[in-house]
Amino acid sequence: MSQFVVDADWLHWHQSPSVPHFKVPEGAVDAHCHVFGPGDQFPFAPQRKYTPCDASKDQLWALRDHLGFSRNVIVQATCHGADNRALVDALNHSNGLARGVATVTESITDEELQRLHEAGVRGVRFNFVKRLVDALPFDALKVIADKIKPLGWHIVIYFEAQELPELHEFFTALPTTVVVDHMGRPDVSQPVDGPEFALFLKLLAENENFWSKVSCPERISKVGPTGSYEDVVPFARTVVERFPDRVLWGTDWPHPNMKSHMPDDGHLVDMIPRIAPTEALQKKLLIDNPMRLYWAD
Numbered sequence: 001m002s003q004f005v006v007d008a009d010w011l012h013w014h015q016s017p018s019v020p021h022f023k024v025p026e027g028a029v030d031a032h033c034h035v036f037g038p039g040d041q042f043p044f045a046p047q048r049k050y051t052p053c054d055a056s057k058d059q060l061w062a063l064r065d066h067l068g069f070s071r072n073v074i075v076q077a078t079c080h081g082a083d084n085r086a087l088v089d090a091l092n093h094s095n096g097l098a099r100g101v102a103t104v105t106e107s108i109t110d111e112e113l114q115r116l117h118e119a120g121v122r123g124v125r126f127n128f129v130k131r132l133v134d135a136l137p138f139d140a141l142k143v144i145a146d147k148i149k150p151l152g153w154h155i156v157i158y159f160e161a162q163e164l165p166e167l168h169e170f171f172t173a174l175p176t177t178v179v180v181d182h183m184g185r186p187d188v189s190q191p192v193d194g195p196e197f198a199l200f201l202k203l204l205a206e207n208e209n210f211w212s213k214v215s216c217p218e219r220i221s222k223v224g225p226t227g228s229y230e231d232v233v234p235f236a237r238t239v240v241e242r243f244p245d246r247v248l249w250g251t252d253w254p255h256p257n258m259k260s261h262m263p264d265d266g267h268l269v270d271m272i273p274r275i276a277p278t279e280a281l282q283k284k285l286l287i288d289n290p291m292r293l294y295w296a297d
């Protein structure tokens with residue numbers, strides 16, 4: 001029996017996702033996904049806010065092939081804290097087809113950073129979503145940003161839209177490329193041309209070092225899968241059309257902390273032509289941009 005007991009309300013990832021109708025272009029990158037454990041091999045962090053089911057690298061590769069993708073960017077999940085062993089193991093067994101975003105602490109040495117770089121890590125992630133962390137990582141981020149800059153890495157930040165006014169000044173002072181997870185979690189019940197989303201668009205417009213993932217309709221939508229996540233489309237499409245060279249797309253498999261439903265990953269892929277309606281936009285979103293950020297060498 002596993003040493004970890006999965007949270008009672010944990011939703012397991014979709015066991016038989018559909019084959020997408022939308023055929024992604026050859027070489028497409030799923031630029032936001034996670035691995036969980038397996039917990040008995042790569043233990044979850046003591047300070048984690050949730051205990052998930054296992055979601056292994058081999059299961060991730062199977063999903064990649066099923067959906068027609070070629071590569072993955074694996075983002076360190078908060079349940080693993082700053083212990084990047086599961087991530088590094090996945091990268092090391094990916095035949096060069098996965099790159100990573102790690103979580104590190106202020107005390108990380110240049111040698112440790114170099115080892116992560118050799119494994120395929122190209123960025124570090126910081127979480128400003130209060131339900132996922134004990135303390136907001138302001139001081140650590142400043143120290144770590146200076147340490148990773150010489151490696152050419154970027155910073156991934158996760159926050160929710162209502163926190164942006166308070167965080168804006170801190171974020172715009174960051175010295176590297178900054179990638180925002182899940183469009184900064186807009187409240188899609190507000191108008192797409194309303195003041196809340198305008199602040200996010202302004203962040204991207206005024207700061208050319210800022211990128212956005214147009215991911216996670218399943219988390220952001222109020223109408224959900226029965227409404228085909230329609231309410232998220234204008235938000236994601238606006239970002240893709242205004243900033244075509246600074247957007248990334250990912251499944252977010254295995255979808256941590258989903259409570260309302262578990263998305264069919266094939267349906268998520270079928271959203272791509274709705275948010276990136278031309279072949280040229282799709283190529284930038286799925287190939288050119290992630291390749292530039294993660295496989296520049």
Ligand SMILES: O=C(O)c1cc(C(=O)O)oc(=O)c1
Binds near residue numbers: 076132181219257
């Ligand atoms: O909204 C979330 O709960 C969530 C959590 C994590 C994580 O725990 O790393 O990652 C995500 O991309 C989203």
